[in-house]
Amino acid sequence: DAEITQSPRHKITETGRQVTLACHQTWNHNNMFWYRQDLGHGLRLIHYSYGVQDTNKGEVSDGYSVSRSNTEDLPLTLESAASSQTSVYFCASSEGDEQFFGPGTRLTVL
Amino acid sequence: AQKITQTQPGMFVQEKEAVTLDCTYDTSDPSYGLFWYKQPSSGEMIFLIYQGSYDQQNATEGRYSLNFQKARKSANLVISASQLGDSAMYFCAMREGTGGGADGLTFGKGTHLIIQP
Numbered sequence: 083d084a085e086i087t088q089s090p091r092h093k094i095t096e097t098g099r100q101v102t103l104a105c106h107q108t109w110n111h112n113n114m115f116w117y118r119q120d121l122g123h124g125l126r127l128i129h130y131s132y133g134v135q136d137t138n139k140g141e142v143s144d145g146y147s148v149s150r151s152n153t154e155d156l157p158l159t160l161e162s163a164a165s166s167q168t169s170v171y172f173c174a175s176s177e178g179d180e181q182f183f184g185p186g187t188r189l190t191v192l
Numbered sequence: 193a194q195k196i197t198q199t200q201p202g203m204f205v206q207e208k209e210a211v212t213l214d215c216t217y218d219t220s221d222p223s224y225g226l227f228w229y230k231q232p233s234s235g236e237m238i239f240l241i242y243q244g245s246y247d248q249q250n251a252t253e254g255r256y257s258l259n260f261q262k263a264r265k266s267a268n269l270v271i272s273a274s275q276l277g278d279s280a281m282y283f284c285a286m287r288e289g290t291g292g293g294a295d296g297l298t299f300g301k302g303t304h305l306i307i308q309p
Contacts, residue, residue, distance in 0.1 A: 115296050115297075117296075122301060123301065124196075124283055124302055125237075125283070125285075125297070125299040127296035130295075140296055141296075141298075170235070174237075179225050179227075179287070180239050181227075181239070181297060182239070183239075185235070186235050186236070186237075
């Protein structure tokens with residue numbers, strides 16, 4: 083069955099370190115997204131991609147970057163982790179209206 | 193201004209009763225889509241139902257229906273015959289434009305629904 087996976091599922095890091103969260107989907111969807119979820123805010127869009135070599139900034143993109151070198155993967159990089167980036171991160175993909183979400187990565191920045 | 197407003201932070205409902213979760217939205221785009229997702233305590237995001245702005249009929253998926261009132265910019269989720277397993281966070285979300293699924297979603301802050309036996 084097609085799916086979307088995220089790794090790691092949990093990560094603890096220190097302020098200032100570079101962190102990369104992986105997202106891999108096997109639906110062959112062109113559209114992929116990264117969101118963060120914080121209490122009181124719902125989910126907010128960080129970056130999104132319409133296809134290989136395409137990336138776009140979302141609502142809360144400062145301090146994050148993405149790259150899309152193939153259809154299946156959209157890694158999210160925190161260039162210099164900050165405590166404000168402690169959150170749960172969800173990756174999603176879509177081809178039609180429905181977005182399919184990964185299981186999430188809980189990131190703690192100490 | 194918030195694009196998606198969910199006014200009920202929490203709700204308690206008796207098992208087997210119907211539940212209505214409120215959602216209002218704000219957009220000037222004539223083409224948009226409205227979604228409801230369920231997030232149980234395990235954390236995954238589960239798609240429930242979708243309504244397009246040009247859809248003439250309210251969307252239904254099993255026990256879920258979306259009460260779409262375009263003039264009022266309202267997209268309430270109705271759960272019929274609630275079950276204990278319906279206890280979860282529920283998020284309303286909107287996609288603006290006709291990106292064919294390429295656009296990110298804007299989410300509300302959610303409603304925590306608790307079904308009581």
